[in-house]
Amino acid sequence: MAKIEFRNVVKRFGAVEVIPDLNLVIEDGEFVALLGPSGCGKSTSLFMLAGIYVPSGGELLFDGHVVNEVETRDRNVGVVFQSYALYPHMSVRDNILFPLRFKKTPRDEALARVTAAADLVRVAELLDRRPSELSGGQQQRVALARALVKEPQLLLLDEPLSNLDASLRLSMRTEIKSLHAQLGVTTVLVTHDQIEATTMADRIICMRAGRIEQVGTPDDLYLRPSSLFVAGFIGSPPINLVAGEAEDGMVTVNGARFPVEGASGSLTVGLRPEHLRIGDTGFAGRIAQIEPMGREILYVVETGMGAVRVLEQGSSAGHSTGEQVKIGFLSENSLVFETERQKLIAGAHVREPV
Amino acid sequence: MAAQAINTASTAAFDRAADWDALAVRARAVRRTKAVVLYAFLIAVSLPIILPYFWLVTIAFSARAGVAETAVLWRSMAVIMPVVVAFWLTVALAQSRRQSWIGIAAVAAIGVFAFALLVGPDLHLGNFIFLWEPDFASVVRSRIGEVKGAVQFPNVWHAFANSILIAGAQTAIVVTVASLAAYYLSRFQFPGRSSMLRSLLVLHAFPVLTLIVPMFLMLYWIGLLDTLFGVILVLVAFELPFAIFIMKGFFDAVPWDIEMSALTDGASRRQAFVSVVLPQVRNGILAIAVFTFIRGWEEYIFVFTFLIRNSNWTMSLYMYWVRDDVMGVDYGVVSAVGVFYLVPSLILYMAAQRYLMQMSIGGVKG
Numbered sequence: 237m238a239k240i241e242f243r244n245v246v247k248r249f250g251a252v253e254v255i256p257d258l259n260l261v262i263e264d265g266e267f268v269a270l271l272g273p274s275g276c277g278k279s280t281s282l283f284m285l286a287g288i289y290v291p292s293g294g295e296l297l298f299d300g301h302v303v304n305e306v307e308t309r310d311r312n313v314g315v316v317f318q319s320y321a322l323y324p325h326m327s328v329r330d331n332i333l334f335p336l337r338f339k340k341t342p343r344d345e346a347l348a349r350v351t352a353a354a355d356l357v358r359v360a361e362l363l364d365r366r367p368s369e370l371s372g373g374q375q376q377r378v379a380l381a382r383a384l385v386k387e388p389q390l391l392l393l394d395e396p397l398s399n400l401d402a403s404l405r406l407s408m409r410t411e412i413k414s415l416h417a418q419l420g421v422t423t424v425l426v427t428h429d430q431i432e433a434t435t436m437a438d439r440i441i442c443m444r445a446g447r448i449e450q451v452g453t454p455d456d457l458y459l460r461p462s463s464l465f466v467a468g469f470i471g472s473p474p475i476n477l478v479a480g481e482a483e484d485g486m487v488t489v490n491g492a493r494f495p496v497e498g499a500s501g502s503l504t505v506g507l508r509p510e511h512l513r514i515g516d517t518g519f520a521g522r523i524a525q526i527e528p529m530g531r532e533i534l535y536v537v538e539t540g541m542g543a544v545r546v547l548e549q550g551s552s553a554g555h556s557t558g559e560q561v562k563i564g565f566l567s568e569n570s571l572v573f574e575t576e577r578q579k580l581i582a583g584a585h586v587r588e589p590v
Numbered sequence: 591m592a593a594q595a596i597n598t599a600s601t602a603a604f605d606r607a608a609d610w611d612a613l614a615v616r617a618r619a620v621r622r623t624k625a626v627v628l629y630a631f632l633i634a635v636s637l638p639i640i641l642p643y644f645w646l647v648t649i650a651f652s653a654r655a656g657v658a659e660t661a662v663l664w665r666s667m668a669v670i671m672p673v674v675v676a677f678w679l680t681v682a683l684a685q686s687r688r689q690s691w692i693g694i695a696a697v698a699a700i701g702v703f704a705f706a707l708l709v710g711p712d713l714h715l716g717n718f719i720f721l722w723e724p725d726f727a728s729v730v731r732s733r734i735g736e737v738k739g740a741v742q743f744p745n746v747w748h749a750f751a752n753s754i755l756i757a758g759a760q761t762a763i764v765v766t767v768a769s770l771a772a773y774y775l776s777r778f779q780f781p782g783r784s785s786m787l788r789s790l791l792v793l794h795a796f797p798v799l800t801l802i803v804p805m806f807l808m809l810y811w812i813g814l815l816d817t818l819f820g821v822i823l824v825l826v827a828f829e830l831p832f833a834i835f836i837m838k839g840f841f842d843a844v845p846w847d848i849e850m851s852a853l854t855d856g857a858s859r860r861q862a863f864v865s866v867v868l869p870q871v872r873n874g875i876l877a878i879a880v881f882t883f884i885r886g887w888e889e890y891i892f893v894f895t896f897l898i899r900n901s902n903w904t905m906s907l908y909m910y911w912v913r914d915d916v917m918g919v920d921y922g923v924v925s926a927v928g929v930f931y932l933v934p935s936l937i938l939y940m941a942a943q944r945y946l947m948q949m950s951i952g953g954v955k956g
Contacts, residue, residue: 323852324870325869
């Protein structure tokens with residue numbers, strides 16, 4: 237178990253600065269997610285934690301000790317790679333045994349630990365197979381067992397679910413989370429999938445272009461995204477972002493006018509599809525498309541402010557394509573951003589249109 | 591009006607249905623003709639390639655009095671060709687696996703019987719005299735009454751051992767150096783990497799004969815002229831670029847992930863290379879090993895130039911001197927030496943065929 241700290245960490249590849257200045261503390265036993273689009277520096281950060289990349293500047297600390305120069309093999313870090321990276325020429329048993337080979341663990345103890353790790357992720361009956369004879373989900377479990385068998389002080393998961401099919405992803409999510417609860421090992425998950433991050437992690441570090449955009453619990457990021465980027469990245473279907481101009485307590489959006497409190501100037505208003513409802517009051521629009529999603533129905537409504545997505549509960553559509561409707565929302569759920577700085581204006585809300 | 595239209599439509603459909611049978615017949619005929627023409631062509635082309643080998647073997651096992659006869663060749667062809675065709679037909683016509691096994695066994699039995707009857711009496715091992723008689727040249731010459739002037743041959747097993755030594759040592763060095771060099775080229779970025787990759791290919795483009803005089807002088811100065819070690823060094827130098835290039839392709843195909851994974855599992859860079867990366871390129875190593883071994887086995891130009899004493903002769907030099915000394919006197923012995931020389935590389939090729947097939951050369955990535 238370890239407390240991890242990034243202090244002004246810089247990473248350059250040649251002339252390209254991938255991470256300009258990273259400051260972050262991960263508490264002992266925490267499960268955090270590094271979330272961001274590809275190329276945002278999240279994998280680079282992960283590889284620095286693993287010791288595969290050496291930081292170009294700043295300090296990386298494990299439990300208060302600078303580990304910048306410490307070799308990968310001395311860090312006691314377990315990694316699950318996106319491709320699982322199982323050794324194709326070894327049986328599952330030898331794969332899980334591999335990390336213990338370098339720790340000079342006595343043979344009997346090593347085999348007992350392999351069995352224990354295999355039991356933990358339920359691959360005990362697969363020990364004699366080759367990785368090529370396993371399904372994706374089984375390979376994933378073996379990779380987890382291999383990462384856990386050496387009792388790492390830090391577990392790194394690099395897009396662990398992206399090669400699994402949807403239903404398997406759901407169950408692995410639950411399993412990884414319960415494994416973490418059981419073992420209490422500090423865990424860092426790298427993902428570009430916001431659902432993976434919000435469902436599994438205690439805290440999410442949302443990254444963009446090598447910088448941390450926001451750190452917080454899944455609720456924080458969903459309810460109070462600090463920037464337009466985070467607001468757009470978290471939530472599915474994605475948030476509706478409409479541009480407007482605020483003046484004298486009113487915001488004008490493409491002809492429609494809403495009362496606004498606490499803000500002025502050029503604004504971007506964020507309204508989540510699930511906070512909008514089709515009703516008697518609100519701004520007018522015409523339903524352009526209906527997308528049933530099983531438990532919910534997504535309406536794409538053409539309004540004066542452009543296409544707006546509305547998510548309604550229920551499995552049968554109460555409206556039909558082409559229908560003229562009015563869309564209302566709850567003002568406490570509206571998010572108001574400064575367009576220029578793309579930052580959330582704390583405490584500002586737009587009111588329902590009159 | 592409408593009824594009439596439907597009528598016409600159905601007639602049209604019927605016409606087309608009738609056409610389909612004709613089309614199928616024609617397609618079948620075309621397919622068969624093509625197959626026949628193709629097989630005939632392939633047989634015609636491969637005969638001149640197969641026939642000399644076959645002749646070599648028949649002479650080696652059947653020639654008496656040193657004359658290269660064709661009678662045994664034609665007789666054995668007369669047995670073998672029908673047997674091959676019969677095998678082919680049995681497999682093609684058999685209705686079940688059981689039938690085809692019975693058919694093959696029957697054809698094989700008839701073939702062996704016919705071979706024993708028509709060719710058997712002519713076969714003998716007398717031409718392999720060199721295997722047990724080091725001074726076979728004098729013996730062969732004395733048969734035609736010419737006693738003097740025979741070349742002093744070393745024991746053939748000595749030449750055989752020299753060849754094995756040259757090919758084996760060369761293979762060991764090339765495989766070791768090429769694996770390490772290719773791994774470095776594949777995984778590490780260093781100044782001059784891409785120009786080095788390009789020069790690897792250029793090096794291979796040199797006709798080796800152009801370098802033979804400087805090589806000779808260099809070996810002479812170093813003091814390695816007329817030693818096996820000198821030849822091994824020269825061969826290694828010429829084989830390495832190609833081997834490195836092929837091995838680089840194999841290393842490129844090994845994902846970075848498993849190597850990084852090995853590092854995070856506590857392996858050092860060297861341990862990761864040995865226990866995780868090398869096993870992935872096993873086929874590549876086998877392929878270059880076989881190619882390099884066979885290259886060393888068949889080497890002629892360098893051993894001919896750089897080796898002088900007959901205790902340093904390899905099989906190719908032995909073959910050369912046999913041809914030089916006994917040719918015109920006894921073709922049977924020459925052929926027998928040829929067969930003896932051919933067998934090891936043939937066995938090696940057949941054993942390693944599976945791995946050689948997998949060898950592919952990746953593109954140059956800078």
